[in-house]
Structure formats: structure tokens, C-alpha cells
Amino acid sequence: MIPSPSNRPQPEPENPGSGPREGHHPLMELRGWLARKHVPEHRHSLWYYFGGLTLFLLALMVASGLLLTLYYEPSAAPAVTSDGTPLAAARVLKGLDWGEHHYVAGDVIALPLNARTGEIIVPAGMKGAVETVKDGITGGVIRPSAAWVSVEGTIMRDVEFGPLVRSVHVYSANLLIATLLIHMFSAFFLRAYRRPRGLMWVTGFILLGLILGFAFTGYLLPWNTLAYFATRIGVSLPESSMPGIGPAAANALRGGTDVGDATLTRMYSAHVVALPMAAILFVILHLLFLQIFGLSIPIGARRRGGRGLAASLGGIAAAVLIAWPIAMGTFDPLAPPVLAAFVVLPVVIAYLLSGMAAPAVESPDGTSLGSIPFYSNFIYRDLLCWLVAFGIIVTLAIAVPWRGQNPGSMPVDLTRPLATPPGIHPEWYFMFAFQLLRAVPGTLAVICLILLGAGILAVPLLDRRAARGERSTAMTVLGIAVAVGLAGLTVWGYLSLATG
Ligand code: HEM
Incomplete structure (x- = not known):
């Protein structure tokens, strides 16, 4: 998005700060500026759409997140009704309709508690259809937190369109991380980090950290067993593997020696205040550098097009979407292969469609690099991409509303002793780190993760040849090794979970 006006392939972009040449009225100047803005068109230009898609998903997350904050309550204290x-x-034993809600067997809901008898107060219409959920260790009733009730009760049952908004938030978060990874790896393999765009890489890397921070802090907010124990494991990681500063760092993250109410307050504050402010700042910087330096042209890129690549990617994505659920016997939209197909499909469809609707201007010899006007050809393609992605997210949110994973969605009651249930695991994007920790000693795993982060950050410095316009085979091999390593650890992690 928003490439430099000087994005024609040759010569390298001039400084757009030279300002518009025609008209003096600001609107006329904007028109002139837009009219001169061009985006390179070549066989790899498909990858230019993933940055814009990431930006769109980020905006969707902010919008849906703002709506969720209207009803979410960041408190781990036991929930009470309005009269105290x-x-x-309580667990629903058989499907029933009560009030305006439909309940299915297995649903866990919150009902008033008779403090004298220690049993739930079952409304007349629910008699015989619910039972009190007993704690596995003490046999007492489980008191859900205000946070859990605000998510599973208020947002998921009481608020109109609540499940839709929550599902859009969760699905766009997963798609955002997937598009972000594709964007980063494509920028790497196209050597887009080479001079003068080193700062784009660095600001992008910081954004990657911030987005993973969003994912980590947001995970705890529903305050269910999966969220609670996964966060407990995640936060204790520095404690057990980094002697010295590790325990201090873990205590600072938790706000104490264990995950509790203070942790929830910290995670919530980071999730809705600190991280969004930092993300907005770095998105602005990232786009500012993009405006200054323009989109790069990959080394050795020749012809325009990329239809063959797009069609092949689309074909593979469609095949995965059909074959994976059949092979697994269940449709899980967050299974990594299905998710990857959902990311690739909208871009490919939009790219192919837009090529028909807003074609590039043919270069006279048909071989040299061409470019397309940013306004309206490229922006039209970007918008089409966003529209298709939005369609996929909303369709998923309606057809397969996000429900959390049972029994992981059970409420956590801090007033009782807690035992880690089996099968606790992180989301797919942290699975590589989780598996690494299980496979090698903690300190070694942390050193590997720090080296990985430092290595990614230092890519523009490591690749000296790219600045001279040469493609280094060593860098390609390194990129493939990292991608295969991360994917391998992720698959290994899921296989280990499946085999216990
Ligand atoms: C929230 C996160 C991010 C957003 C919203 C974002 C947005 C964008 C946009 C809109 C573009 C222009 C279109 C394109 O090339 O796709 C772009 C380009 C670029 N981004 Fe990002 N980006 C993000 C994260 C990252 C990350 C994690 C990296 C790498 C570590 C990165 C590195 C780059 C580079 C090097 C370019 C220039 C591409 C070129 O010149 O061909 N970005 N980004």
C-alpha cells in the first residue's frame, strides 16, 4: 500500500518529498500526487498484497476489539449477579431453549449459587437439564470469574451480535499472524530489505513482536483453563531458563509469583492500551518509510504477470481446503493448513479478478518491467483483496462461531487448588517455541529463540550482496532452513500432542 510516486522500475525511487507539480489547492495537489504514484508490476507483484492485507486485518482487529471492550470485564474475582x-x-446436559437462548449439551454456563446448600439455583425451565460443575480436586462448586462470565455469558449469549464480533476478532487475529508471516518471508525472499529499505525491515520486525504480544496478552483474557495454564507455562519460561533476570522478568509479567488477578490486569492493559499505541506508532513509521523509499523491485525480476504463480497457489489452497477436512474428519478453520489456505485464497482470487477488471498497462516490448497506477488500479486491487478476506472471515464467524476449545473453555476458579489439565498447548503460532522447549533443555531453547529473533532483525546487515543487486544463495538457503525449521517444529508439536 501507499508506495512512492517514484515507483516506476528505473531509475531507483527519487524522493517524493519534492512535492506535487500541478495545482496549488491541497485537493488538486493530492490528485496530482496520486496520479503520479505507480507500483511496479512484474511476476512477483502478487506478494505486494500481503502487507496491505495485514494492515486491513489489523484495522479489523482494532474495530472488533473496541466493541468487545464495551462488555469485557478484566477481573479474575468470582462473578456475582447485580444483586450480589x-x-x-453449571453444565448443560441436553439441548434446551431458555429465554432467548439456545443451549446444547456440554455447554458450561453460570447460574446463581445457593450459598447455604452449596448447589446452583436452577430456573424452572431448566430443571433436569443442568448439573453443577464440581471441582475435580475438592469436589466443591466452581466459581467462574467476572472475566469468564463477561465473555462466555454476556458477549457470547446476551449481547446481540456478540458471538459474531468475538469470532471476527479471533479469526482476524489468526489470519493477521498468517498474513504477517507470509509478508515477512516474501519480503525476505524478494530481498526487499536491501538498501535503502533497512528501516522498513526493522520497523516490520518490531511490528511482528508487537503482534505476537497482542496474541499472547489476549489469550489470557477469557480466563478459561486453556488460557490460564498456557499463560502460566508461557510466563514461567524465562523464570526456569534464564538464571538471574529470568525470575524478575516473570514476576514483572505476572505482577506476583503466580498468574492471578494482577496478571489479568497487566495483560489487559498491555492488550488494549500499550500495545495498540506502540503498534499504531510503528505502522505509521513503516508506512512513512514505504512512502519515502517506495516498493522495491526484486533482483532479477523481469516480466509482469504472475498469473501462473497465482493460479497454482490458488489451486493448491483450494485442494488443501477440500482434502484436509476430509482426511481429518472434522472442519477446524484454525488448523494451520486450513488457515494458510484461507490466507492465500483471498489474495489469489482478488489478484486474478483485479487483473481482469483493472489490467496493467502493457509495456511495449512485453518483456521489460511495467508499472500500474497506484490510484486507482493498485488501490482497487488492494480493496478487492480486503473485501474477499472480510467475506471469508465473516462467513467463518457465522458458519463456525468461535467457541473456544472444550474442555479448555472451562472457567478457572482461583479460590481452589489448581492442577494443570492434560493437553494444554499454545496456539499454532507459538507451537514451534513450545515444541522446542519440550525437545531441548530450557536454557538452550531460550538461547535459540533469542538468536532467531536477533538473526531476523539483522537480516539487512547479514546480506551484504543484496545491496549490490546480487542474490546470495546462502541467504536463500538460510531463509528456507528457518521456514522449514519453524514449520517442522510446529508439525512435530501437533503430532506429539496427538500421540500424547
Ligand atoms: C502489522 C504489521 C505490518 C504491516 C501492517 C505492514 C504493512 C506493509 C505494507 C502495507 C507494505 C507495502 C505493501 C507490501 O509490500 O506488502 C509493506 C512493505 C514492507 N514490509 Fe511490512 N508490514 C508489517 C510487518 C512487516 C514485517 C514483520 C516485516 C519484516 C520483518 C515487514 C517488512 C516490510 C518490507 C521490507 C516492505 C517493503 C516491501 C517491498 O519493498 O517490496 N513488514 N508493509
Whole structure:
């Protein structure tokens, strides 16, 4: 998005700060500036759409997140009704309609607790269809937190369109991380980090860290068993593997020696205040550098097009979308292969469609590099991409509303002793780190992760040949090794979970 006006392939971009040449009225100047802005068109230009898609998904996350904050309550304290009656967890035994809600067997809901008898107060229409959820260790009732009730009760049951907004938030978060990874790896393999765009790489790297920070802090907010224990494991990682500063870092993250109410406050504050502010700042910087330096042209790129690549990618994505659920016997939209197909499909469809609707201007000899006007050809293609992605997210949110994973969605009651249930694991994007920790000693795993981060950050410095316009085979091999390593650890992690 928003490439430099000087993005024609040759010569390298001049400084757009030279300003518009025609008209003096600001609107006329904007028109003139837009009219001169061009985006390189070549066989690899498909990859230019992933940065814009990431930006769109980030905006969607902010919008849906803002709506969620209207009803979310960041408190791990036991929930009570408006008249102060305590609430307890109850399990629905058979499908029933009560009030405006439909419940299915296995749903866990919050009902008022009779403090005298220690049993839930079952409304007349629910008699015989619910049972009190008992704690596995003490046999007592489980008191869900205000945070859990605000998510599973208020947002998922009481608020109109609540499940839709929550599902859009969760699905766009997963797609955002997937597009971000594709964007980063494509920028790497196209050597887009080479001079003068080193700062684009660095600001992008910081954005990657911030987005992973969003994912980590947001995970705890529903305050269910999966969220609680996964965060406990994640936060204790520095404690057990980094002697010295590790325990201090873990305590600072948790706000104490264990995950509790203070941790929830910290994660919430980071998720809705600190991280968004930092992300907005770095997105602005990233786009500012993009405006200054323009989009790069990959070394050795020749012809325009990329239809063959797009069609092949689309074909593979469609095949995965059909074959994977059949092979697994279940449709899980967050299974990594399905998710990857969902990321690639909108871009490919939009790219192919837009090529028909807003074609590039043919270069006279048909071989040299061409370019397309940013306004309206490229922006039209970008918008089409966003529209298709939005369609996929909303369709998923309606057809397969996000429900969390049972039994991981059970509420956590901090007033009782807690035992880590089996099968606790992180989301797909942290699985590589989780598996690394299981496979090698903790300190070694942390050193590997720090080296990986430092190596990614230093890519523009490591690749000296790219600045001279040469493609280094060593860098390609390194990039493939990292991609295969991360994917391998992820698959290994899931296989180990499946085999216990
Ligand atoms: C929230 C995260 C991010 C957003 C919203 C974002 C947005 C964008 C946009 C809109 C573009 C222009 C279109 C394109 O080339 O795709 C771009 C280009 C670029 N981004 Fe990002 N980006 C993000 C993260 C990253 C990351 C993690 C990296 C790498 C570590 C990165 C490195 C680059 C580079 C090097 C370019 C220039 C591409 C070229 O010249 O061909 N970005 N980004």
C-alpha cells in the first residue's frame, strides 16, 4: 500500500518529498500526487498484497476489539449477579431453549449459587437439564470469574451480535499472524530489505513482536483453563531458563509469583492500551518509510504477470481446503493448513479478478518491467483483496462461531487448588517455541529463540550482496532452513500432542 510516486522500475525511487507539480489547492495537489504514484508490476507483484492485507486485518482487529471492550470485564474475582448473589458453573446436559437462548449439551454456563446448600439455583425451565460443575480436586462448586462470565455469558449469549464480533476478532487475529508471516518471508525472499529499505525491515520486525504480544496478552483474557495454564507455562519460561533476570522478568509479567488477578490486569492493559499505541506508532513509521523509499523491485525480476504463480497457489489452497477436512474428519478453520489456505485464497482470487477488471498497462516490448497506477488500479486491487478476506472471515464467524476449545473453555476458579489439565498447548503460532522447549533443555531453547529473533532483525546487515543487486544463495538457503525449521517444529508439536 501507499508506495512512492517514484515507483516506476528505473531509475531507483527519487524522493517524493519534492512535492506535487500541478495545482496549488491541497485537493488538486493530492490528485496530482496520486496520479503520479505507480507500483511496479512484474511476476512477483502478487506478494505486494500481503502487507496491505495485514494492515486491513489489523484495522479489523482494532474495530472488533473496541466493541468487545464495551462488555469485557478484566477481573479474575468470582462473578456475582447485580444483586450480589454469587454465580457458579453449571453444565448443560441436553439441548434446551431458555429465554432467548439456545443451549446444547456440554455447554458450561453460570447460574446463581445457593450459598447455604452449596448447589446452583436452577430456573424452572431448566430443571433436569443442568448439573453443577464440581471441582475435580475438592469436589466443591466452581466459581467462574467476572472475566469468564463477561465473555462466555454476556458477549457470547446476551449481547446481540456478540458471538459474531468475538469470532471476527479471533479469526482476524489468526489470519493477521498468517498474513504477517507470509509478508515477512516474501519480503525476505524478494530481498526487499536491501538498501535503502533497512528501516522498513526493522520497523516490520518490531511490528511482528508487537503482534505476537497482542496474541499472547489476549489469550489470557477469557480466563478459561486453556488460557490460564498456557499463560502460566508461557510466563514461567524465562523464570526456569534464564538464571538471574529470568525470575524478575516473570514476576514483572505476572505482577506476583503466580498468574492471578494482577496478571489479568497487566495483560489487559498491555492488550488494549500499550500495545495498540506502540503498534499504531510503528505502522505509521513503516508506512512513512514505504512512502519515502517506495516498493522495491526484486533482483532479477523481469516480466509482469504472475498469473501462473497465482493460479497454482490458488489451486493448491483450494485442494488443501477440500482434502484436509476430509482426511481429518472434522472442519477446524484454525488448523494451520486450513488457515494458510484461507490466507492465500483471498489474495489469489482478488489478484486474478483485479487483473481482469483493472489490467496493467502493457509495456511495449512485453518483456521489460511495467508499472500500474497506484490510484486507482493498485488501490482497487488492494480493496478487492480486503473485501474477499472480510467475506471469508465473516462467513467463518457465522458458519463456525468461535467457541473456544472444550474442555479448555472451562472457567478457572482461583479460590481452589489448581492442577494443570492434560493437553494444554499454545496456539499454532507459538507451537514451534513450545515444541522446542519440550525437545531441548530450557536454557538452550531460550538461547535459540533469542538468536532467531536477533538473526531476523539483522537480516539487512547479514546480506551484504543484496545491496549490490546480487542474490546470495546462502541467504536463500538460510531463509528456507528457518521456514522449514519453524514449520517442522510446529508439525512435530501437533503430532506429539496427538500421540500424547
Ligand atoms: C502489522 C504489521 C505490518 C504491516 C501492517 C505492514 C504493512 C506493509 C505494507 C502495507 C507494505 C507495502 C505493501 C507490501 O509490500 O506488502 C509493506 C512493505 C514492507 N514490509 Fe511490512 N508490514 C508489517 C510487518 C512487516 C514485517 C514483520 C516485516 C519484516 C520483518 C515487514 C517488512 C516490510 C518490507 C521490507 C516492505 C517493503 C516491501 C517491498 O519493498 O517490496 N513488514 N508493509
